Amino acid sequence: MVSALFATVSLLTALFLGGCSGSPTEPTDALAFTFDFHRGPQGFTAGFADYPAADEEIYELTSGYRSLPPPLESQSGLFISGINRSDDLFMFFKGPIDDLPPGANYSVTASVEIVTETPAGCVGVGGAPGESVWIKAGATAMEPLAVPSGSYLRMNIDIGNQSRGGEQAVVLGDVANSRRCEQSRQWERKSFEARPLPTPISIAPDGRAWLLLGVDSGFEDRTAIYFTRASVTFTPM
Template sequence: MQFKALALLLVAAAPAVFAAPAPAANVKINSDLRVNPDGWTPIYADYIGHMKSRFVNKPVTVAQASQANTKTGYYIEGNNNSDDLFMGIMRQVTGLVPNQLYKMDWNINMTSPFGDNCFGVGGSPGGSNYVKIGGATNKPNVGQKRTASGDFWTFTNFDHGHQADDGKDMSTVSNISVPGAECEGTEYGLVPTILDLRRRPVKADANGSLWAVIGIDSGFEGVTGVYYQQIAIEFIPATAEEAEFPF
């Protein structure tokens, strides 16, 4: 009995051992926008109020669905009279670990009517339309402020940068040039697949969701229309140290 009591005493006195929490798993989404919009919605910013009537956004319909046509997908169009138009699409991503930081590994297929090495007002219609990727904890929204001329300037609540320059929330990864295509802008071709790991992490909210954003920051002062066809993103858990030193 004495030995049994001693054994129980030693067990009770032993330090508690807790299992380490399991590491957060990677999460993937894969949207085929040639078939359906899959939760993606449009967002436009950096323009004067009257320009809004010149925007076009058309998610693919069932009747249009095709995986072979270069003019099928989520269509976004804008006339860049402000020489700074941002136009893109965004989607809420759920099922993440609450308050976890995530890097985003992107794989993007899109089509454009502009060749490379072309000339246009303000810049090249292909080379000066900069593709940007990023994310935000909270839903990206737009607001307005009155300018000195009395117009209303529409801006975003997230930092996407300016034309080719990165912002805190978005990074420039490519442009919409189609190698070897004509400069007339009449035939759509495939933009080279964009593969990019954005190392600056985005934090999921308390419900385990965040917003993914892809868009074009335009330096071409004309009409631009593109089809987003496929977007795949892998969300990779990141540490606080990676958030502080993301590059």
């Protein structure tokens, strides 16, 4: 459950004032939630999909709440890592947002901040380690889960595939940082601008929605990142 201690929740009220040169950037009663993972995991848990369940061990799937690596070690974040051995691997965190109006319909925008040591411009098996690994965000009334589909685990919501978004997830960008492949590696923060999700959300009777933070890999080797911040805005329709 999102608590007031960890999630900043603001009710954004637009005031139309005569004579103003600008216009409001947020409609009346939009709900904005910000999660700063330096302050704790805030109910977010990890999951993995798009791999054969019987072969999980060789994917070396790892997640947890950790201190950031140098030079950012004074802060913490949600760590997730895995080796893509099947042309595709989806790694994610999900977290609940509670006390929303049941039955309300919202359009949703989302943004995240990550910490990544993957440089730009490298060549890798299946794709580049930076530009062929995509960050996604989603919001759903249904809890996002990895469920059996034949011999594989697949998501129970439409997240798209690699560089493509889905009905419940939007692509925010890739994991390449500001350094080039020929330079020494260094962990850096990378922020992604807020983008709208393609499909509105209808809040479930229990008043809960789920925020999804995903990493969709087309690079056939190890990817490791930290999620350090996430924001989502629900705008009434």
